[in-house]
Amino acid sequence: MTKNIVFLMTLLVGVLFTSNSCTDLDEIILDETSATGLSDKQAADGNLAPVYAVLPTLFQHTTYFALQEISTDEAILPYRGGTDWGDNGIYLALHTHTITSADPNVRNTWTTILTGISRSVTAMNALATNPDPVAKTYLAEARGMRAYYNLLLLDLFGLAFIKNDLGEISTIMRGSEAVNFLRDELLAVEPDLLTTVGPGRLSKAGAWGLLARLHLNAAVYRDPYAATFDFKAEDMDKVIEYADKIIGAGQHQLVADYFAIFNTDNHTNKELVFAVDQRAELNGHNRLAYFSLSGDQFPLAPFPAANGTDGPAITPDFYRTWVDAYAPTDPADIDPRFHRQNWTIPADSCVDGATFNMNRGILRGQQYGFLRVNGAFVKCADGKLKVGKLYSASRNKPTLAVNFTEKVDFTVAGSDYSSGYRVLKYEFSKKSASGRNLGDVDIPIVRLADVYLMRAEAKLRKSNDAAGALADVNAIRAARTFSKPAPALTSMNLDLLFRERGFELYWEMLRRSDMIRFGKYEGIWTEKNNTDKSKRLFPIPQTAIDGASNIPGYLKQNQSY
Structure with a gap:
C-alpha cells in the first residue's frame, strides 16, 4: 500500500474525526485514483482518522457499556412491560452471567474492537513511510491505539491479537505475555506522543493513564480465574509512578462541577485525560443519555420526538x-x-x-x-x-x-x-432530533479522578498506606465545590475504596473490571446468584471461532462456554 492510499473500512461515512489541537485530522476516504495529488500531510491525516473513528461505535449503549455495566451490580435491564428490551433474553442473561457465545452484543463489541486493531495496523503501515513531520507522532498514536484496543480485548475476552501487517495471521497472546507486550508497546510510543492535543487523541498523559490501568489490573490479566489475585508490589509501584506523572504534570485538574465533566461542552474540561471525541459535528451519538430515561421524558423543547x-x-x-x-x-x-x-x-x-x-x-x-x-x-x-x-x-x-x-x-x-x-x-444533547443521534459529550476513557483513585488503590495494595489513599480520595471529594462538597472520609480500606469508585465512576464502564479486581464479581445481587468465576471473561463469539476453523486450534473458546 502506498502512502496515498487509505483503507476503505465498512460502515465508514463522511468526516468522522477532527481534533481541537493545532493539527486537524479529517477522515478522507480514498481509492487509488483519487489519491493522486494528496499532500503527505493530507495522507497522514487520512491514515490516522479511521483509527479513532471506531470509538463512538464501541462506546454505544449496547456494546461496551452493556458488557461493562449491565453485567454488574450497578445496572439492570428488565423486559420492560413484557414488550421492550426483551431481545431474546440477552440483557437478562448478561446480568445473570448466563450469556452464550451467540450473544449479538458480545459479537458486536468483539467485531468493533477488532476493527479498531485492523485500522491501527493499516495506519501504522501507511505512516511508516510517510515523510511528513507529523507522521512520527501519528505512527505513535496508531501504535498506541492498537495497544488500547488490545487492552480492551484482554480485559473482556482474556487475549490480545498482535500483528504488524494486515497480510499476517495475528499472534494470540494471553496472560503475562499479553501484559508484557502491551506494557512495552505503550512505553515504546510514549516518547513520540504529544502533550498539546485534546482528550480525543492519545497523549503522553493518556498513555500514562493506560499504563496505570494495565498495571493495576495485571494480576487479573495474568490469571483471570485465580481464587485470589497476586497484586505484585512492582505493579503497584508503576501505578503510583504513572499517576504521579499525570498529576504532577499539572495539565489536568479536578473540577469543581462534577456534572460538567459530562456536559455537552466537555471537550475542553480539564479533568479529561483521554476520551471518545463525540462532538456532534463528528457524528457522535446520544445513546448513553437516552438509554435510561423514560419514554415519556422529552428533554428538548425544539424536538418533540x-x-x-x-x-x-x-x-x-x-x-x-x-x-x-x-x-x-x-x-x-x-x-x-x-x-x-x-x-x-x-x-x-x-x-x-x-x-x-x-x-x-x-x-x-x-x-x-x-x-x-x-x-x-x-x-x-x-x-x-x-x-x-x-x-x-x-x-x-x-x-x-x-x-x-x-x-x-x-x-x-x-x-x-x-x-x-x-x-x-451524560448531558442530553440539545441537537439530538431523535434523542439518539448527534451526541456532543466526550465519553471519558481516563479522567483525573480515576487516576487519583488508581493511585489510592495501589497504595493500599502495596503497603496498606491507608493515610495516603485517604488523602487521594478526599482530594476528589474536596474538589467538588460547585455545591457543598461531600464530607471528607476519616478512614480508608479496600472496601471503602471500592464503594468510592462506585460513587465517583458510576455509569462510566469501569464497574465490571472493578468488581473482578476487588473480588466481588461472583457476589449475589438483584436477580444474580451465579458465583462461577469463569464468567469473569466473556465468551469468544462463535462466529469468530467458526471463521478461524481453517487453522486448527488457533482460536480457543474461553472456559465454561
Whole structure:
C-alpha cells in the first residue's frame, strides 16, 4: 500500500474525526485514483482518522457499556412491560452471567474492537513511510491505539491479537505475555506522543493513564480465574509512578462541577485525560443519555420526538450503597455526585423551553417534564411550554405515572416502565432530533479522578498506606465545590475504596473490571446468584471461532462456554 492510499473500512461515512489541537485530522476516504495529488500531510491525516473513528461505535449503549455495566451490580435491564428490551433474553442473561457465545452484543463489541486493531495496523503501515513531520507522532498514536484496543480485548475476552501487517495471521497472546507486550508497546510510543492535543487523541498523559490501568489490573490479566489475585508490589509501584506523572504534570485538574465533566461542552474540561471525541459535528451519538430515561421524558423543547427508551436502571443494591454510606441523610443532600436538581417546578407550570435543563445523576420518584399531546408540546398562553407530572402515554398507559421506584427486577411488577431509579449522567444533547443521534459529550476513557483513585488503590495494595489513599480520595471529594462538597472520609480500606469508585465512576464502564479486581464479581445481587468465576471473561463469539476453523486450534473458546 502506498502512502496515498487509505483503507476503505465498512460502515465508514463522511468526516468522522477532527481534533481541537493545532493539527486537524479529517477522515478522507480514498481509492487509488483519487489519491493522486494528496499532500503527505493530507495522507497522514487520512491514515490516522479511521483509527479513532471506531470509538463512538464501541462506546454505544449496547456494546461496551452493556458488557461493562449491565453485567454488574450497578445496572439492570428488565423486559420492560413484557414488550421492550426483551431481545431474546440477552440483557437478562448478561446480568445473570448466563450469556452464550451467540450473544449479538458480545459479537458486536468483539467485531468493533477488532476493527479498531485492523485500522491501527493499516495506519501504522501507511505512516511508516510517510515523510511528513507529523507522521512520527501519528505512527505513535496508531501504535498506541492498537495497544488500547488490545487492552480492551484482554480485559473482556482474556487475549490480545498482535500483528504488524494486515497480510499476517495475528499472534494470540494471553496472560503475562499479553501484559508484557502491551506494557512495552505503550512505553515504546510514549516518547513520540504529544502533550498539546485534546482528550480525543492519545497523549503522553493518556498513555500514562493506560499504563496505570494495565498495571493495576495485571494480576487479573495474568490469571483471570485465580481464587485470589497476586497484586505484585512492582505493579503497584508503576501505578503510583504513572499517576504521579499525570498529576504532577499539572495539565489536568479536578473540577469543581462534577456534572460538567459530562456536559455537552466537555471537550475542553480539564479533568479529561483521554476520551471518545463525540462532538456532534463528528457524528457522535446520544445513546448513553437516552438509554435510561423514560419514554415519556422529552428533554428538548425544539424536538418533540427526542425522548428516552426505558432502558437500564440502577439496582437496589447499588442504590443502597449510597443510602448506607450517608444514613440518615438523603445522599442527594450530602454528595453532589449523586444528583443535580436543575429545576423544581410544580405541576401545570410554564417554562421557557430554551433554558430548560433536566435534572442529572440518579433520578428518583415522580418525574416532571414537558406535557405532550398528539406529538406536540402543550403551550401556555404566553407561549412558554407547560410542564407537569409525567404519565406513560407513550406506552398507552395515560394514567400510569412516571414515578421511578427503587424496586426493579425480572418479575412482572419489577419490570414495569417506571421500575428502578434511572441515570442521566451524560448531558442530553440539545441537537439530538431523535434523542439518539448527534451526541456532543466526550465519553471519558481516563479522567483525573480515576487516576487519583488508581493511585489510592495501589497504595493500599502495596503497603496498606491507608493515610495516603485517604488523602487521594478526599482530594476528589474536596474538589467538588460547585455545591457543598461531600464530607471528607476519616478512614480508608479496600472496601471503602471500592464503594468510592462506585460513587465517583458510576455509569462510566469501569464497574465490571472493578468488581473482578476487588473480588466481588461472583457476589449475589438483584436477580444474580451465579458465583462461577469463569464468567469473569466473556465468551469468544462463535462466529469468530467458526471463521478461524481453517487453522486448527488457533482460536480457543474461553472456559465454561
